[in-house]
Amino acid sequence: MAELNGKAVTLDELEALALTNYGHFTSMRMEDGAIRGLSLHMDRLVRDCRLVFGVELDRERTLKYIRKAVEGVEGVAGLRVTIYDPAIDMGRPSDAKDPHVLVNLRPAGAMPPPPLAAKSFTFTRDSAAVKHIGLHSQLRVRREAQLAGFDDAVFIEPDGRISEGGTWNLGFVDQDGTVIWPDAPVLPGTTMLLLQSLDAPKQVTAPVQLADVPDMAAAFATNTTIGVRSLSALDEVRFSQDHPVLAALREGYAGIPGDRL
Template identity: 55%
Template sequence: MLSGMAKLNEQAVSVGDLLPLALTSYGHFTSMRVGADRRIRGLSLHMERLVRDSRIVFGAAVDTGRVRDLVGKALDGRDGPCVVRVTHFDPAVNMGHPEEATGPQIMVIVRPAGELTPPPLTALSVRYERDLPEVKHCGLFGALHARRTARLKGFDDALFFGPDSHVTEGVTWNVGFIDEDGTILWPEGPVLPGVTAALLQERTEFKVAPVTLDEAKTMPVAFATNTSIGVRALSAIDDRPMTVEHPVLSALREAYLSIPGEEL
């Protein structure tokens, strides 16, 4: 058996349960930061993501009430902030007949959370575009290979750009910019729609426009967003240093931290 922190429909996960997922990567997931009060920012958006992605991946519905119940049980007895990953996959998936994977199950994994606003990160630009980027799926090879490439070259992570040289997103985060006028700019392109980015867009004025890699490097500020880190500044893209302190960036952080968590 694997660690008791991983549960498949309330039962401890076995190697046999995970083997089909390991061999095929056919599934989807969402990760949520849970506060010490067991509340989750953007919980409704996370549930919407699971429902939307399950229709695309499995053509099946998701019982979000059941998801909330399983997450709540997985959190019992745990103190402090943590990150919960809910993975939706079919343990009976067959590589030769993926169309027969119509009975997806719910796996919940809990891990400790890091700092909500970690130190600035450096990013190496890497040409890469996700398969089916609108779905938060389990096919992470390309993204993790980009991260490995970046880290081997001394950077913290990778920033993706497409064949048109337009910036899209990071490995596990959305990227945004603040231009010379103090306007928040989200790059237009095929990206995974992040919950943290969506929450910020609900509460701030912004624009969406194509951003080339060269343009990204001339922006005064670049920042990363996801559920684990909130709003994190980029201190460099490739060899181009970025400003890590800015009034608009501070306002973004404050806006995010002021969002009340939702009860499970």
């Protein structure tokens, strides 16, 4: 199901999204009418709209469209909100000043998914702080990782710092049980921000180099879709799958109440 500004979207309106691919989005997980971190998702949409389109997104109107789209939906569902201008022209992206709200509903999988193995690549995501819809480069690197026998990619800055995964934030657990979030250009993920708000376990943000990875006790990926998903390996380094800090993060995250729509 997809609605644009509260009405069924037409093929003509989707054409600009498919052909020009300029805009931004956020993905949410709705559980029984509530969304964990809803205010963070809305903050992201408003902030990114300023950066991508140079205009203010009407927060309340956007929430109205989201509420309309999920009327009657029960249980668990995936929800994606994309902001784009159907009148955009590839030759004049500067004229795109009337962003619309596209709401998609889709099935949501169980959390957490099985552990994943990742391969490192030197790569910096374009406009890392924005959750934009230009995903070609990320998916290209993910594809290369999968062709090499891994599940996904981890990005390494030119200066050697580890940043993030293909479409997820990355965290490590050191031998003392401290969670380390890599200090590098990353998307400020809503799940990461919610986890960072927990009182325990101890968490820090610090640079992490590939050379530091063998000293880590565990590693995990996180976003709204997967929750806290453990990494089985990064390159040739393998990690514990049952570290108690991972269990504590999952328990803490599950205990964060959702916001009613």
